[in-house]
Amino acid sequence: MLGNFSYCNPTKLYFGEGAVKYLNDELPKYGKNVVLIYGSGSIKKNGIYDEVMTILNANGKNVAEISGVMPNPTLAKLYEGVEIARKAKADLLLAVGGGSVCDYAKAVSVSVNCDEDPWEKYYVRFEEPTCETLPLGCVLTMVGTGSEMNAGAVITNTQTKMKVGHVFADEKIMPRFSVLDPKYTLTLPHYQMVAGIYDIFNHICEQYFSGEDDNTSDYISEGLMRSLLHSSRIANRDMNDYEARSNIMWTATWALNTLVSRGKTTDWEVHMLGQAVGAHTNATHGMTLAAVSLAYYRHIMPYGLKKFVRFAQNVWDVNTSGKTEREIAEEGLKAMEGWMKELGLPMNISELGVTSDMIEKIADSTLVMTGGYKTLDRDEIIEILKESL
Amino acid sequence: MLGNFSYCNPTKLYFGEGAVKYLNDELPKYGKNVVLIYGSGSIKKNGIYDEVMTILNANGKNVAEISGVMPNPTLAKLYEGVEIARKAKADLLLAVGGGSVCDYAKAVSVSVNCDEDPWEKYYVRFEEPTCETLPLGCVLTMVGTGSEMNAGAVITNTQTKMKVGHVFADEKIMPRFSVLDPKYTLTLPHYQMVAGIYDIFNHICEQYFSGEDDNTSDYISEGLMRSLLHSSRIANRDMNDYEARSNIMWTATWALNTLVSRGKTTDWEVHMLGQAVGAHTNATHGMTLAAVSLAYYRHIMPYGLKKFVRFAQNVWDVNTSGKTEREIAEEGLKAMEGWMKELGLPMNISELGVTSDMIEKIADSTLVMTGGYKTLDRDEIIEILKESL
Numbered sequence: 001m002l003g004n005f006s007y008c009n010p011t012k013l014y015f016g017e018g019a020v021k022y023l024n025d026e027l028p029k030y031g032k033n034v035v036l037i038y039g040s041g042s043i044k045k046n047g048i049y050d051e052v053m054t055i056l057n058a059n060g061k062n063v064a065e066i067s068g069v070m071p072n073p074t075l076a077k078l079y080e081g082v083e084i085a086r087k088a089k090a091d092l093l094l095a096v097g098g099g100s101v102c103d104y105a106k107a108v109s110v111s112v113n114c115d116e117d118p119w120e121k122y123y124v125r126f127e128e129p130t131c132e133t134l135p136l137g138c139v140l141t142m143v144g145t146g147s148e149m150n151a152g153a154v155i156t157n158t159q160t161k162m163k164v165g166h167v168f169a170d171e172k173i174m175p176r177f178s179v180l181d182p183k184y185t186l187t188l189p190h191y192q193m194v195a196g197i198y199d200i201f202n203h204i205c206e207q208y209f210s211g212e213d214d215n216t217s218d219y220i221s222e223g224l225m226r227s228l229l230h231s232s233r234i235a236n237r238d239m240n241d242y243e244a245r246s247n248i249m250w251t252a253t254w255a256l257n258t259l260v261s262r263g264k265t266t267d268w269e270v271h272m273l274g275q276a277v278g279a280h281t282n283a284t285h286g287m288t289l290a291a292v293s294l295a296y297y298r299h300i301m302p303y304g305l306k307k308f309v310r311f312a313q314n315v316w317d318v319n320t321s322g323k324t325e326r327e328i329a330e331e332g333l334k335a336m337e338g339w340m341k342e343l344g345l346p347m348n349i350s351e352l353g354v355t356s357d358m359i360e361k362i363a364d365s366t367l368v369m370t371g372g373y374k375t376l377d378r379d380e381i382i383e384i385l386k387e388s389l
Numbered sequence: 390m391l392g393n394f395s396y397c398n399p400t401k402l403y404f405g406e407g408a409v410k411y412l413n414d415e416l417p418k419y420g421k422n423v424v425l426i427y428g429s430g431s432i433k434k435n436g437i438y439d440e441v442m443t444i445l446n447a448n449g450k451n452v453a454e455i456s457g458v459m460p461n462p463t464l465a466k467l468y469e470g471v472e473i474a475r476k477a478k479a480d481l482l483l484a485v486g487g488g489s490v491c492d493y494a495k496a497v498s499v500s501v502n503c504d505e506d507p508w509e510k511y512y513v514r515f516e517e518p519t520c521e522t523l524p525l526g527c528v529l530t531m532v533g534t535g536s537e538m539n540a541g542a543v544i545t546n547t548q549t550k551m552k553v554g555h556v557f558a559d560e561k562i563m564p565r566f567s568v569l570d571p572k573y574t575l576t577l578p579h580y581q582m583v584a585g586i587y588d589i590f591n592h593i594c595e596q597y598f599s600g601e602d603d604n605t606s607d608y609i610s611e612g613l614m615r616s617l618l619h620s621s622r623i624a625n626r627d628m629n630d631y632e633a634r635s636n637i638m639w640t641a642t643w644a645l646n647t648l649v650s651r652g653k654t655t656d657w658e659v660h661m662l663g664q665a666v667g668a669h670t671n672a673t674h675g676m677t678l679a680a681v682s683l684a685y686y687r688h689i690m691p692y693g694l695k696k697f698v699r700f701a702q703n704v705w706d707v708n709t710s711g712k713t714e715r716e717i718a719e720e721g722l723k724a725m726e727g728w729m730k731e732l733g734l735p736m737n738i739s740e741l742g743v744t745s746d747m748i749e750k751i752a753d754s755t756l757v758m759t760g761g762y763k764t765l766d767r768d769e770i771i772e773i774l775k776e777s778l
Contacts, residue, residue, distance in 0.1 A: 001632055002404075002405075002632060002635040002636055002639060003405065004404060004405025004406065004407070004408065005404050005405060006401065006402060006403050006404065006411070007401070007402040007404065008399065008400070008401035008402065009398065009399075010397065010398075010399035011397070012395065012396070012397035012560075013395060013396040013397065014395050015391075015393060015394050015395065015396065015651070015652065016391075016392065016393025016394060016652075017393065018393070019393065022395070171401075182391075213632065214616075214619055214620075214636075215616075215632075215636050215639075216613070216616040216620075216636045216639045216640050216643070218616075219612035219613065219615050219616035219619075220609055220612045220613065220616075220643070221612070222612055222615075223608035223609045223610070223611055223612030223613075224605070224608065224609065224612075226608050226611075227603075227604075227605040227607075227608035227609070230603055230608075231603075231605075243390055243391060243602065243604070246391040246652075247391055247603075247604050247605045250391060250604075250605045250651070250652070251605050254605070254609070254648075259643075262404070262639070263404065263405075263635075263639070
């Protein structure tokens with residue numbers, strides 16, 4: 001059943017080599033005060049910082065900076081950035097980086113004019129902003145999260161060890177524009193590339209493995225997964241293959257810009273498990289997802305057998321003749337495991353620093369979602385985490 | 390190669406049964422003067438007119454009307470509508486109908502404040518508007534064209550027998566919002582339903598059968614085609630299957646809202662042939678496409694063999710073992726022919742009223758596109774039209 005929904009995604013995308021020049025078209029639409037947001041400073045080494053600054057200066061902007069945004073942006077960092085944006089009287093936030101930097105910039109956007117504590121309002125009570133939000137533009141340098149074209153923002157509270165995502169309902173919180181230049185992603189280490197690839201794949205899975213129907217979203221999801229498998233294998237052999245890297249970048253955007261979830265339920269339990277692992281280890285997001293995925297999917301597979309059979313056939317081209325549904329579904333997951341190993345993804349959470357004594361605490365930090373084929377109880381979460389060790 | 394591109398599609402969609410109620414959210418955003426645009430008056434019989442009028446009145450709007458928009462909207466009708474919208478000092482155009490009505494409304498939108506002749510400016514010189522355009526909302530009652538979420542507008546000049554489409558570059562010409570209620574499409578006759586289904590399918594083909602690369606767009610296109618085959622077979626057996634009809638509606642939107650053409654070349658020669666047939670016969674758009682498609686695709690297949698092989702495998706699940714590429718490609722087109730016959734589509738243009746003495750004139754009205762696997766010369770156009778007879 002394709003349920004009722006609304007869809008609106010107004011982000012303007014500039015895609016391709018040299019696309020940063022389109023900042024010249026976008027910047028004049030906003031006021032003089034720009035807050036530039038970036039991470040560890042790699043953009044200073046690879047020249048992107050200088051490129052963006054030259055364009056900002058040429059457009060006569062006053063630039064304040066929030067630097068040092070970490071891979072799992074913290075609440076403390078959010079408070080710090082909100083102060084900087086307030087002092088700068090920001091007219092536009094310009095995030096230059098990967099998903100963490102874009103996510104963080106959205107959290108700043110909804111918090112700058114908000115009197116309440118953003119953690120309580122957005123990450124505990126999951127409210128929508130009741131204040132004016134700041135417009136945001138993104139220049140993407142890493143691929144995976146889809147943050148460049150959605151209204152999601154994940155923040156980690158290091159005190160409570162909670163990593164929580166909020167997908168805002170208002171499309172005004174989506175970036176007004178995003179620059180997607182695949183060349184910017186070519187300098188990333190292999191580890192970051194494959195973490196991004198798995199993040200993309202899992203975004204699609206989280207939306208695909210839910211519901212019983214043959215709706216259009218499932219077919220689009222299968223197309224995106226097949227494209228990703230194709231391009232990821234090429235990029236894994238040659239990280240400088242521009243075509244493969246650009247298709248991966250484009251797939252990432254569509255994997256999580258709300259399209260493939262329209263009219264259907266979604267799961268997101270792998271993200272809950274992975275985010276809990278991330279909050280306790282500070283491991284790279286995509287790697288936490290990879291390390292818990294197979295144990296999770298093998299656990300829920302009997303409850304959503306029909307979809308796992310479809311996944312095996314339509315995504316992995318599993319030959320079905322003479323096999324039971326269970327065997328076909330298992331072969332699909334086996335093929336997925338093979339692809340993950342080919343990319344060199346971590347296949348268990350001990351590789352990410354988790355030890356057995358941490359399992360209970362990670363389980364306590366794991367939110368339980370209800371859209372998947374099986375709503376997990378605490379014992380099942382512990383069982384899955386143990387199987388992932 | 391995924392080439393450079395920009396993408397922006399800000400249309401807000403309200404999808405599902407009862408979605409017309411969201412007009413109450415949209416109408417307050419615009420001024421008092423609304424021009425309601427519709428076709429032959431079937432919306433008065435099925436109650437949609439009353440439903441929309443009640444909402445317009447409740448929102449205190451002054452309503453002027455352009456009625457009688459025909460399936461292939463004419464230039465004379467455009468001139469008439471422009472006068473009505475000018476007199477009404479329209480703040481918003483509200484199109485209630487199928488693709489022709491939405492297309493027509495866009496042509497009115499770009500012409501109301503334009504001093505030049507719209508045919509010369511938009512359909513001969515293919516210029517962009519240099520005047521203020523009017524905002525447009527759509528309530529869709531027929532499925533196929535994708536006009537509800539794109540900036541395309543086809544107009545027919547009955548004097549010159551030219552049916553010409555212009556896809557405007559500026560996303561402001563896309564509808565601001567569209568209401569997509571699958572229930573509104575259930576009352577259509579079978580003939581209209583299958584004409585729409587083939588229009589959707591051909592939109593995807595026109596964007597798919599061009600270029601040599603394995604890019605993400607091709608994978609998404611295959612997903613959309615598979616979804617359409619699945620749902621169209623269900624709807625063909627039971628026109629009241631809401632799930633199938635809703636998936637067809639959703640597929641139609643994504644088949645032609647610019648997504649699947651990003652970063653690649655496109656063809657559109659089937660549309661040129663079909664539109665020429667339409668201009669000489671006034672036959673239903675989707676049927677003109679169906680009647681010329683197979684002759685065209687069989688003609689160009691040797692020039693784009695690799696893509697036709699992929700089409701056979703990924704869309705039609707053709708078993709490839711022991712077959713030449715040519716045989717695989719032919720089997721794919723044979724499977725497509727089978728599906729078209731199953732739906733009861735016209736398989737030749739004589740069914741649409743074309744006689745052999747009209748061929749030369751239709752060829753003269755056929756625009757030649759250059760993005761496909763083979764750019765047609767006049768002899769080839771005549772050959773294809775003769776094979777379609």
